[in-house]
Amino acid sequence: MISSDPKQVKAICFDRIHLEGQTGLEVARKNGAYKFLPTVLKDFDSDHIVDEVKKSGLRGRGGAGFPTGLKWSFVPRNTGKPTYLLCNADEGEPGTFKDRDIMRFDPHLLIEGMIMAGFALGVKDAYIYIRGEFLHEANVMDAAIDEAYAANLLGENILSTDFSMNLTVHRGAGAYICGEETALIESLEGRPGRPRFKPPFPAVEGFYRCPTVVNNVETLATVPAILEFGGDWHAEIGVPNNTGMKIFSVSGHVNKPGNYEVPMGTSLKVLIEEYCGGLQHGTVPKVIIPGGSSTPWLTAEHYDTPLTYDAMMKAGSMLGSGAIIVMDETADLIALTRRLAHFYAHESCGQCTPCREGTGWLERTMNRVEAGQGCKKDVEVLNDAAEHMAGRTICALADGASAPILSLLKHFPEIVEERLMENAE
Amino acid sequence: MSEVEQVHFTEQRLAEIDALVKKYPSARSALLPVLHMAQEDFGYLPMHVQQLVADTLGLRLMIVREVVTFYTMFREHETGKYRLEVCTNAGCMLNGADELVQHITKSLGINVGETTSDGMFTVTEVECAGACAGAPVVQINNEYHEKVDASYMDAFITKVSSSEEGGQV
Numbered sequence: 001m002i003s004s005d006p007k008q009v010k011a012i013c014f015d016r017i018h019l020e021g022q023t024g025l026e027v028a029r030k031n032g033a034y035k036f037l038p039t040v041l042k043d044f045d046s047d048h049i050v051d052e053v054k055k056s057g058l059r060g061r062g063g064a065g066f067p068t069g070l071k072w073s074f075v076p077r078n079t080g081k082p083t084y085l086l087c088n089a090d091e092g093e094p095g096t097f098k099d100r101d102i103m104r105f106d107p108h109l110l111i112e113g114m115i116m117a118g119f120a121l122g123v124k125d126a127y128i129y130i131r132g133e134f135l136h137e138a139n140v141m142d143a144a145i146d147e148a149y150a151a152n153l154l155g156e157n158i159l160s161t162d163f164s165m166n167l168t169v170h171r172g173a174g175a176y177i178c179g180e181e182t183a184l185i186e187s188l189e190g191r192p193g194r195p196r197f198k199p200p201f202p203a204v205e206g207f208y209r210c211p212t213v214v215n216n217v218e219t220l221a222t223v224p225a226i227l228e229f230g231g232d233w234h235a236e237i238g239v240p241n242n243t244g245m246k247i248f249s250v251s252g253h254v255n256k257p258g259n260y261e262v263p264m265g266t267s268l269k270v271l272i273e274e275y276c277g278g279l280q281h282g283t284v285p286k287v288i289i290p291g292g293s294s295t296p297w298l299t300a301e302h303y304d305t306p307l308t309y310d311a312m313m314k315a316g317s318m319l320g321s322g323a324i325i326v327m328d329e330t331a332d333l334i335a336l337t338r339r340l341a342h343f344y345a346h347e348s349c350g351q352c353t354p355c356r357e358g359t360g361w362l363e364r365t366m367n368r369v370e371a372g373q374g375c376k377k378d379v380e381v382l383n384d385a386a387e388h389m390a391g392r393t394i395c396a397l398a399d400g401a402s403a404p405i406l407s408l409l410k411h412f413p414e415i416v417e418e419r420l421m422e423n424a425e
Numbered sequence: 426m427s428e429v430e431q432v433h434f435t436e437q438r439l440a441e442i443d444a445l446v447k448k449y450p451s452a453r454s455a456l457l458p459v460l461h462m463a464q465e466d467f468g469y470l471p472m473h474v475q476q477l478v479a480d481t482l483g484l485r486l487m488i489v490r491e492v493v494t495f496y497t498m499f500r501e502h503e504t505g506k507y508r509l510e511v512c513t514n515a516g517c518m519l520n521g522a523d524e525l526v527q528h529i530t531k532s533l534g535i536n537v538g539e540t541t542s543d544g545m546f547t548v549t550e551v552e553c554a555g556a557c558a559g560a561p562v563v564q565i566n567n568e569y570h571e572k573v574d575a576s577y578m579d580a581f582i583t584k585v586s587s588s589e590e591g592g593q594v
Binding site: 016082091092093094095096097099100125131132133134135136138166170171172174175178186188189190191192193207208237249251252253257258259289293323325327331335338341343346347349367 | 448449450451453454455456457458460461484488491492496497498499503513514515516518519520549552553554555556557558560564567568569
């Protein structure tokens with residue numbers, strides 16, 4: 001059970017996750033699912049819900065950290081067009097695996113969050129865009145949605161109110177870029193996932209040019225608790241401007257990799273040492289990628305950084321989706337950077353020249369450097385290509401592709417130098 | 426191509442597609458899900474299957490082709506009966522994925538991207554599967570296998586190979 005005392009809250013999205021049989025509606029209801037939904041549908045109105053979410057300080061958990069209530073408030077009313085709610089369950093950022101656990105262990109939490117969000121936004125049709133590889137998770141969600149329809153929690157006149165909403169699971173097919181919200185919309189329209197220019201933002205012109213809200217799984221799964229206990233309650237958890245709990249997906253060289261939901265503001269070091277059982281080798285990490293592979297690297301000097309959007313930015317990186325990849329002294333940073341360069345080259349959608357060409361340059365150059373066939377000029381090539389990609393494209397994939405390269409060159413020039421010298425000899 | 430193979434969706438599948446199309450503002454949105462269905466029914470998506478999908482949804486073949494070639498999960502060529510897709514991205518790489526790929530390809534006697542001559546196994550490297558706590562992750566025909574090591578893969582390969590010989594699978 002989630003505590004009504006913000007200081008006592010142990011989990012929000014993962015509150016029921018370890019309970020057996022939680023994917024089934026009966027068990028989920030016994031454990032509190034949909035308990036507060038009738039109150040929301042009968043006693044709350046749209047403005048009140050958006051205000052509570054604004055007050056809560058909830059920021060988008062998918063990576064950008066944009067305030068959720070504010071995003072919702074951008075949706076124009078009475079346009080004569082339908083408003084769509086899309087749940088972003090594409091979860092493709094290397095290192096991220098939190099949404100998968102919400103969906104496979106507590107699908108009704110996400111459904112409840114989507115009903116509440118849909119009600120606030122006047123949505124008739126909502127979709128969960130789930131990455132194609134998550135077939136099991138899509139099946140779990142589908143089964144839970146069927147149960148919800150049968151129990152009058154979805155469909156026409158939900159719980160005998162005037163509110164009606166449909167919810168459909170839609171599988172992607174293996175394209176990282178579809179996690180970018182406008183690419184996701186393109187994909188949901190049956191096209192290749194190529195990001196759109198913004199503006200217009202999806203809130204105004206999104207799915208089939210209609211007002212559309214795209215929210216991450218964890219974001220939507222937080223909504224039921226915010227409405228039940230109040231925006232002020234949520235704002236008391238964590239630290240100012242970085243409120244609430246957050247799930248961190250920790251992987252790499254830690255003894256107990258996994259998802260950990262902790263109050264925002266917990267330090268990186270506490271998370272790794274107290275929750276994840278410390279490092280596989282040594283006591284201080286060599287590199288920490290704090291928010292998924294697209295975020296700049298941190299090194300030992302930032303081991304104490306609090307896990308907040310603001311502190312991570314101050315440390316020169318980003319909290320991103322909360323995907324923390326930890327590397328100890330045994331990591332081959334050149335091989336890792338080369339592998340990530342391959343990833344971005346493979347996943348570039350190809351529509352912007354700096355990204356399409358740049359990611360290829362980065363990959364080919366890193367291949368050369370790793371194979372010991374590089375030359376000194378390659379450092380220049382990498383820097384030059386990376387700097388001419390970031391910020392010069394429609395979406396942020398190019399920035400993500402630059403991050404590992406620039407991080408390697410900034411923090412570990414000697415490792416690159418050494419590899420190049422081996423070749424010179 | 427001298428002769429184009431004729432393929433059809435079953436009645437049941439067509440009913441499913443009809444119901445699916447109604448869930449979207451436009452039939453085109455059903456393209457990815459219908460391609461998944463077609464791949465499930467026909468094993469992969471050669472040109473005549475893509476044409477079938479195009480005809481079923483009332484789309485031009487070019488629209489379908491553009492989508493098939495953009496998304497990595499859509500396969501235009503036949504693969505082995507068991508697709509061993511090893512994630513070699515960051516989290517898995519840091520936990521031995523490259524060594525695992527080497528072990529699998531060596532024991533099957535093929536390179537990455539190839540299929541064994543008996544048509545049983547295809548090995549590929551894939552991007553982050555979104556299950557990094559279980560690194561290294563191997564997807565076998567859309568099913569996740571986590572914390573996989575060489576002996577796990579050996580056992581799997583032996584198991585399916587022997588049951589195949591006995592005609593049980």
